[in-house]
Amino acid sequence: MRIAVALGFALLAGAAPALAAPAVTTANVNFRSGPGTGYASMGTLPQGTQVDMGECNDAGSWCAVTVNGQSGFVSGQYLEETEDPQAWPRAYTTDSGATVVLHQPQVTAWDNFTDVSGLIAAEYKPTEDASAVFGVIGVSGKTQADHETGEVLIDDLKITELNFSVLSREQLSDMALEVGKLLPTEPITMSLQRLTASLAAYEQLGDVEGLKSDPPPIYVSETPAILIQTEGEAVAAPIEAVDGLSFVVNTNWDLFKVDPDGAYYVRDEKSWLSASTLTGDWQPVSSLPEVFSKLPDDDSWKDAREAMPPAAYEAGKAPRVIYTDTPAELIVFEGTPALEAVPGTNLEWASNTETDAFFLTTTKTWYVLFSGRWFSSQSLEGPWAFATTSLPDDFRRIPDDQPYYTVRASVPGTSESDEARLKAMIPQMARVETDGSVTAAVEYTGDPDFQPIEGTELAYAANTQDQVIRVGDKYYVLKDGVWFVGDSPTGPFAVATAVPDAIYEIPPSSPVYNATYVRVYDTSPGVVWFGYTMGYLGAYLAWDNLVYGTGWYYRPYWGWYGPRRYPIYYPRPFTYGCACYYNPVRGIYGRYGYAYGPYRGLGRVSYYNANTNRYVRAGWSSGPAGSRGFVAAYNPATGRGGFAAGGRNVYRSWNAAGITGVTGGTAWVRSRSGAVATANANRWRTPMGATGFNAGRRPGDNVFAGRNGQVYRHQNGQWQQRTGNSWGAVKKPSAPSLSRSAPGMPKSAPAGIRAPAKAKPAARPNMPQKPSFQPKAKMPSQPAIRAPQNRNVPSHLRSDQFGRQLGNKAAHQQRMQARPPAQFRAPSAPRGGVSRGGGGVPRGQFGGGGGRRR
Template sequence: MNRVTASSFLRIALASALSFSWTAHGFAQSASSGTEQQQQSTAEWPRSFESPAGATITLHQPQVTEWTGFSKLTALIASEYSPKGGSDPAYGVIEVTADTAADREADEVTLSNIEVANINFSTLGREQLADTSLEIGKLLPTAPITVSLTRLTASLDNYEQLQDAKGFGADAPAIFVSEKPAILLQTNGKPTTAPVKGADGLEFVVNTNWDLLATGDPATYYLRIENSWVSAARIEGPWTAVSELPAIFGKLPDDDNWKEARAAIPPQASKDGVPVVYYSDKPAELVVIDGQPQLQPVENTDLQWVANANSDLFFDSANNTWYFLASGRWFSATDLKGPWAFASENLPDDFRNIPDGQPYSIVRASVPGTSESEEARLQASIPTTARVSRTGVSVDVTYFGDPKFERITGTDMAYAVNTNFTVIRVGGKYFVLYNGVWFVGDTPTGPFAVADTVPDDIYSIPPSSPVYNVTYVRVYETTPEYVVYGYTSGYLWAFLAWGTLIYGTGWYYPPYWVYRPGYPPIYRPWRVTYGSGTYYLPGRGTFTAHYGRAYGPYGGIAAGGIYNQNTGAYIRGGRAWGPYNNAGFVSVRGPAGNRYWVADVNGNIYKSWDRGVTTTNRWSRDNVKTNAQNRWQKRDTSAISDARKNDLIANRDGNVFRKENGEWKQHEKGQWKSIRSRETGTNRTQRVEELRQSLDRQRASRDRGIQRVESRRQVERGGRSELQRPTTRRFQRRR
């Protein structure tokens, strides 16, 4: 078959199957068609097209069999071809390959350079096959297409096992469990104060996730909880309600840093009374249960779900043990008061049997061995890439005083500690990673140029180092004009470990302080694993965290007061963090307009650049001329019986299968026959059973793909998804 014409045929198939937008004008199923496209993406199978000569091509959902290096994709397409006036269709399998580039934020994968690797219509003779090739070839010329990343990854069957990284911390954090309204007051190390500008005698605690101020001698602490305040002589408590604040609070600056605090003056009485205040000077987790645990049985397991908790908490009646999920890790205890121990490596098998469609089903994505966990791991391993102009981007690195470096344990490298930039010294060179782009210079202050190579030593940095995430950003291609960079989700602190996807390294990195006589100390926090109620959200394919009453108004422990070296002032609530709205903090751009999001790893970091950086999908599409017209007409398939919808599956041998009355059958010599193995002897029954199981898995994968796409759309529209937690009320403030 002619490769150009076959490639054109493939575009119809892949586009129909995987929810896409096409760059060529005139094609009816563009992603820009809104509701129509959404309906088409979840339509039933198969889908048929009529050629200008009257031939009918019926396409069944493609099966992605390989994705080598997440840059080269291979797929099988089961197809039916009927010439004009023909009766029985010819069944065949087409194997195709394509180059790919993924954009997780847009949920897109761009496919280009599509070629046919093999075509097998076993019932057609040589002349018939040639005629078929000509008919199929009367389509649009070559052009890239985009497909849904969510649906693609969900539909992969038997994908090669991805390897876990090693060296992550497995120690349990402090886990507090309360059956009364409670909050978690955290400081990142010993509580440290700085003066409030313009309010002599009033100080704020820099390294906390709450509005926590102190005044008097000896000092009294004042903690804002929404519109109420509580006070204590010691940060550990006990805390009591405050009906009137000291007069010095009236001098809080009238700016965004203290907007919420000023709005809570004078204090208002809390409707729920004073909550329990738990304190920790390291990242911790808080489980709030609304009274006694309400245990809801999990069908066909010994598990019970705590339905009235603000977090994922289960009880296993088989071993009288509690299980708590935080940051993709499981912890267990025989008593809710603890002690808690790491449990991801010995999680009971019943967790894999948790059913779909329940409020607690979201945890399946964090259970090793489930399809949801494998999909999460697969998505986390797909690189987001961009083409970076060698002359179009730059970085200016500033320090708190003279540059200071600390050695990376186990290596000869060192990293800068007194800056908000990631600077690594390798030999006599200084490498800067900023918003997904590597730069290199001869001095710690530059000037820096776009790096077209990165030393292999950098990729030996262990997870015990706070700059470990740099090992997930690589150079993919270089030319005299540009460099192609890419990162996987480890750059934003989501890692493959213990058979699932986790958030954070599990190591605690103490913050770096710069003390200056007569000036407030400078606080430089590192990324933390715990302290934010972080959980995986399958509907978006990302980790996120809950905010509000339990974990403080600023999210997590590392989001308290951050010093902005560009303005010389503290930024309350982490407003200086985040290169791209909801993409997690990687560097500092200043306080204007950036919203802190503690753990979302789904955004595209490269979109934070104003110029000089082109995302992969965009440059692939921009380089294509799209002036052709589609000359195929889509046919109505509503009359096709339900028994034939969404069931045609192909394999590499050119065989086509479908399910009839609950039994898988294979098309042979114009007839559908019960599947069989060509082998004889004792292996025959085993091979047939393995084939049945494989076909069942592939059909289940197709159904998951459709479900995941629809779930993602619901999340993006702001609605509920069955893959989300059971409404955000579990994380909202009490009213």
């Protein structure tokens, strides 16, 4: 069964997390972004909702709560505390009458991101009258990560170590039997965020070799603007059964060309603009040529049809149109750049743009962030230079309570950057059956066209949307995270049980480089375990950071097909032109920027299907507000021409297609064990059917298992170490020698991943600090989300900026779960709750309504 904290492996290097108090809502109640009715409601928690209650304010009128991993605030009068079945420490009575007390587990390693190890400080009393013997218990388990739910499932738990130096061999043997009975018999879960935070200071990952950092063309506008991009010269293709109207295939917009005059029309949400040439003077239009009414009534043209007749712009609010035939970036300010001082630094933040833009006052230098790469210039007009490796220290001092907090995840040396890199290398896995139920078919435009892969003896198929790689006389196909193999380029293809090492030598200069991030993790009769890391979706480790795209420009495939010479276009993975940036809350690169097109930048797939004699238009994705707000960075080599949005698991596309032979790793482990993922199943069930009880409510468990096998505690401001049967004062413990090399990787490791030549200093100290029961962060002084102030901007641009601020602020509020407002304290009475909490989530996470609520 699901148990969120059973192996909570709290960060040994930071403060021990305080205990959480489970509670239930006694009425329908608003789930707010801050402690008061002045904060935005993020939805309604229905009566009876199970929550983890954090600390409450002095009056107990508002409490921080967490629901399904999302944090916010609820009126205290509508909360009722329930029994806490999973607080630490936990005590058990064994069959022999001995008592075992287990303290909060600590992570020590996550090898290959499939095998986790931890240490648990424990107390053992063989009889009721005996003195407690302290020691360390080592545990290990197999893991399956689920990025969509933000959980790690731990199965096959085993004891790997019993370190109780004062026990005799016979006593130790007896204890081993008793402790063995306490291990869970079913899978348990823990937070992916907590696990990555626990390891970010210890696990060191190497960078990819061969990525590029050349700055893209950067356009700047102080009035509303949109960026129309084509990959090379614009190429128009006919629309089925619509004479006199064609559409531009290789662009990020709904861009049409009307014959015979050759005028262009572009859809800007519900409005339209027109120009005689792409570089001409674009003007809004109040009507469209009659030929537009003949657009096919299907999904390819749904958005365009719904924007007829054109909606009029308000006077003076039509956007400027910028055209480019190369991938580029756009900075749109709402007027003159509005700079706000960044507390504690010499930086100023540009608050009136969607772009992450900062100004360093000491050197009069601008810094902008695109696709995880920083660029600098003395002027917004350029020239721009790569700056990630030379960022001023001020960037590492950016506070975590500001709306631009998320840029810390793209600043080398910060804990957020370390966690982002670690999360990017955690595989999303699936169990694939090899009984023939999972198959692959490849569609080429014309005869297969294989092109060489530089630096290898391999070749890839260029004229298909699928990834097909020729290795010797075999053909390997990668579809939605699953490898297949066949004897000919057209198949038949069977699920591959192994992938040649040569594939993992493909360099970043190749458009199929992302294929090196999908590999076989395990095999058994009739089954193969596949997994992909974020490189498959285009996020890579480079310059001690996490970046989107390789920086290489891959020429898209162009061809002509059929008697009417239809243009064939297959896009390749891209780096720029998408407004991509990393959001640490969602753990994935995303893109906002409506100014980059309704489909958020380059990469929308448009190609001619010879079997249906029509064009296919696919590859766009939506965020929480439909086509606005956060969406995942799109990789045209994934999702069968579709997308992997937000935390969407690529492997789920197989299930969506009705193929049952592909099962997500966590889903398979749960189904095998009969485990369920409900809030009422959070107990550690043992083989004897017993559950432990809370060993006594404390303001945070203050006993720790050190990585050196010793037991420590922090009491009354002093560090102590257990020696024999007593505690002795020690200096603040320092970490033992730790392995700083990259986690073990299977033989088929992604190309370019190497252990660093020199380990950098740990981002945090290697032993727990004082378990501070009083939180450090300040209570929010203003509503968590603030809408843009400039109202002279088109509504779609304002909503995108609002969505971006929502995502940034939600990131900060998520962190408040561990560091709530300083005014919050633990009430002495159980009613008020005794643990930390706080935060907020994007709107729309919770539905429902009705009933009295605050």
